[in-house]
Each structure stands twice: as structure tokens, then as C-alpha cells.
Amino acid sequence: MSYCVNCGVELESSLQECPLCHTPVMNPNEINQLRPVSPYPTDKGQVEVVKRKDLGILVSVVLTATGVTCLLLNLLVFNSSLWSLVVIGSCLCLFVFSFPAIFYSKTPIYLSLLADGISVAVYLFLITFLTDSNTWFWQMGLPVITILTILAELFPLLAKFFPLNILSCALCIFVEIPAFCVSLELLIRHILERPYRITWSAVVLTVCIIIDIALITILAKKRLRNEVRRRLHF
Numbered sequence: 745m746s747y748c749v750n751c752g753v754e755l756e757s758s759l760q761e762c763p764l765c766h767t768p769v770m771n772p773n774e775i776n777q778l779r780p781v782s783p784y785p786t787d788k789g790q791v792e793v794v795k796r797k798d799l800g801i802l803v804s805v806v807l808t809a810t811g812v813t814c815l816l817l818n819l820l821v822f823n824s825s826l827w828s829l830v831v832i833g834s835c836l837c838l839f840v841f842s843f844p845a846i847f848y849s850k851t852p853i854y855l856s857l858l859a860d861g862i863s864v865a866v867y868l869f870l871i872t873f874l875t876d877s878n879t880w881f882w883q884m885g886l887p888v889i890t891i892l893t894i895l896a897e898l899f900p901l902l903a904k905f906f907p908l909n910i911l912s913c914a915l916c917i918f919v920e921i922p923a924f925c926v927s928l929e930l931l932i933r934h935i936l937e938r939p940y941r942i943t944w945s946a947v948v949l950t951v952c953i954i955i956d957i958a959l960i961t962i963l964a965k966k967r968l969r970n971e972v973r974r975r976l977h978f
Contacts, residue, residue, distance in 0.1 A: 800847045807835040826873050833867035853900050861893030883935050891927050895920045910976075911969070915959040922949040 746755050746769070748762040761768050811832045818828035840863035844851040868885045872878035902916045925945040933940055942949070962968045 796846060796849075803839070803842060803846055807839050811835045829870040829873055833870040837863045837867050839863075854897060857896045857900075858893065861889055861896070865889045884931070887931055888928065891924060891931075895924055911959055911963055911972070915956060915963065918952045918955045918959065922952040925949065 746757065747753065748755055748765065748767055748769070750767040751762060751765045753762060753764045755762065755769060759769055811828075814828040814831040818826065837860075840859050843859070844856045865886055868881055868889065869878075872881045899916050899920065902919065922945065925948040926942055929942055929945040930940055962972055
């Protein structure tokens with residue numbers, strides 16, 4: 745038989761509270777079995793990781809919808825010029841640039857860089873419809889894009905001959921910068937029908953050659969290479 749801890753009245757074993765003072769009846773043997781209710785949910789929820797396929801669908805739908813709606817708006821409302829070609833070209837470039845990262849990560853870097861160059865060339869070609877003449881595209885735009893694409897293709901090729909690190913990447917960059925500058929100056933002289941010789945690009949070429957010699961020396965000497973890495977913390 746148990747008694748109320750407040751008023752001392754005798755209690756039946758089936759009662760949950762005292763009938764006189766309404767004090768809750770608690771069995772001391774059951775106190776250790778009671779656990780406080782946690783305010784947090786017991787189920788450990790986890791946000792599902794977005795799959796690459798779903799992200800690809802989202803990017804494709806957004807870019808396609810942007811291009812189509814701008815084209816319809818251009819044809820039906822603001823039809824004074826073909827301004828939608830700029831938007832369509834931008835969407836095409838974004839799709840091609842994001843393809844290796846979103847759709848197919850195993851795309852060879854050579855094909856990826858080639859596709860990037862072609863997409864930029866197509867974008868510039870679409871802009872020709874907004875200009876009075878497309879001479880600038882054939883004489884300047886396309887050749888420059890071609891040179892940049894070739895140099896970009898050569899970058900991973902040069903990286904094969906040197907360990908892929910900051911120093912080797914810097915060497916590749918300082919090899920391609922003067923190559924682009926010299927090619928650009930010769931192209932401009934060809935367009936202007938001037939003699940083929942280098943002037944301002946010779947300065948860039950000289951500076952980059954000095955830097956390249958220094959980088960090759962550092963890469964060739966292990967102690968120098970380790971010292972540079974230690975001082976530059978890479």
C-alpha cells in the first residue's frame with residue numbers, strides 16, 4: 745500500500761494522482777526508467793545530393809528557355825534588329841563551357857578546348873548579323889580565336905614534358921604569351937598590308953624569354969626547385 749507524499753492519504757495502486765490533493769502518484773522504482781523527451785527529431789534526415797544528370801537537365805532547360813524566349817521576343821516585339829542572336833550565342837557558349845563539368849566529366853581536354861573555341865567563333869559569327877560588315881570577323885575575329893584555340897591545345901601538351909605544378913604551369917603560360925603577341929602583331933600587319941616584322945611584341949618576347957630561362961633553370965635544379973617551393977609555400 746502507498747501513501748500520498750503531500751497529504752499522507754492512503755492510495756490505491758491503480759491511481760495516477762491523489763484523490764484529495766491531486767498530487768501525481770509516482771513510483772520511486774520507476775524514476776530511473778523515465779527519460780526526458782528530446783525537443784529534436786529522432787530521425788536523422790539528410791538532404792539528397794543533387795545528381796549531375798539533374799543539374800544538366802536544369803542547365804539545359806534554363807539555357808534553352810532563355811534562347812527561345814529571347815528569339816520570340818525579338819521576332820514578335822522588338823524586331824528592329826537581331827539582338828537575340830547575342831543571347832543565343834551566349835547560351836551556346838555557356839552550354840559548351842559547362843558540358844565537361846556537368847554532363848560528361850570524362851571528355852578529353854583536347855576535345856573540350858576545341859569545342860570551346862568553336863563555340864566562341866560561332867558566337868562572334870552571330871554578332872556579324874548586327875554589324876554592317878563581316879570583314880572584321882574573317883580578318884580579325886576568326887584568326888584570333890584560332891590562334892587562342894591552338895595555344896590552348898598546346899598547353900596540356902607542354903604540361904606533359906614537365907611535372908604539373910605551379911612552376912611548370914607558369915612556364916607554359918610565359919611560353920604562350922609571347923607566341924600570341926607575336927602572332928597578333930603579324931596578323932595586324934597583314935590586315936594593314938604592312939611589312940612583316942615585330943616591334944612591341946619583341947618587348948614581350950624578350951621579357952618572357954628571360955622568365956622562361958629562369959623557370960627552366962629552377963625546374964632543372966632540384967635544390968633550387970625545393971628552395972623556391974619552400975619560400976613560396978607551395
